[in-house]
Amino acid sequence: MAAGRSGQPATTRRGSRAGGHSGSQRRSELLGIAAELFATRGYAQTTVRDIADEAGILSGSLYHHFSSKEEMLDEILREFLDPLLERFTAIEKQGENPEQVLDELVRHSFAAIHASPVAVALYQNELTMFSRQPGFEYVGRTGKKIEKIWLTVLKAGQKSGVFRPDVDVHLTYRFIRDAIWSTVRWYRPRGKYKHEAVAVQFLLVLHGGLHTA
Known part of the structure; x- marks a missing residue:
């Protein structure tokens, strides 16, 4: 992200x-x-x-509500990351077709941006800081767990023959991850584009590319 x-x-x-x-x-x-x-x-x-x-x-x-600024940051991040990881884990476990699982991961990612754009932007903007902030090591660990889910799905798709075998899954994951989460820079929950429509367009390009044939 x-x-x-x-x-x-x-x-x-x-x-x-x-x-x-x-x-x-x-x-x-x-x-x-x-x-x-x-x-x-x-x-x-x-x-x-x-x-x-x-x-x-x-x-x-x-200070009647929070002991420090760090406590506020911690609560904001956990309220965003914990449900995200939980939902991604459930999607992976419930699906049998790797392509359908990948599609659902994509759709939920855009839904998360729609539901929590500020938390997403905070995560993106301050990710480097989190790696140096004592007490926030869990942010990196959660990111690795999420990455593992996506990589598992991509590898399963290659193994089953659904996804082409000549692409590097680690690079593919990074392409997909950055393309999705960077939309927080321009996506507006009340704007012209609904998150469901954005996900559909993304999946069309992801699966079919831009070529007509």
Whole structure:
């Protein structure tokens, strides 16, 4: 997964809207604000005060919900990566036809971008930082597990004769991975293109290429 920015940060200060929210709702709202700032400004460049200002609260009030900026980042990443890995694992186990499994992996990837564009952009933008950040080693491990799933499917397709045998599966995976996740730079959940339609077009090119014959 390697891409760019997810779009513009929120245009409204949200603190005034959340006065009557429950603790869990307020926590989720603050995580959403932090994720947008981390993705658009950069994690290192975003301070606790920045998050609090965007939420319309004092910096000290943020610590009623989170012990640190690192805790917020950890929760954002786990809420994105854990379900993604779980779903990819289920897709691999439930499918018997490698081509159908690959197609479903692709479709779910675009669905994940649609559902969590800010988390996807954050992951893409800060991946190098995660590898150096103590306590975030699991991010790299999760990425390797996801890669293994895709490679297993590609190899199974070659073995069964569904996929051509003269391509390098590791390079193929990287081509597919980067092509999919880089769409976070331009895809908009409320934009012209729906994620299902984007997945269909991607699969048409992936399986058939651009040649008419």
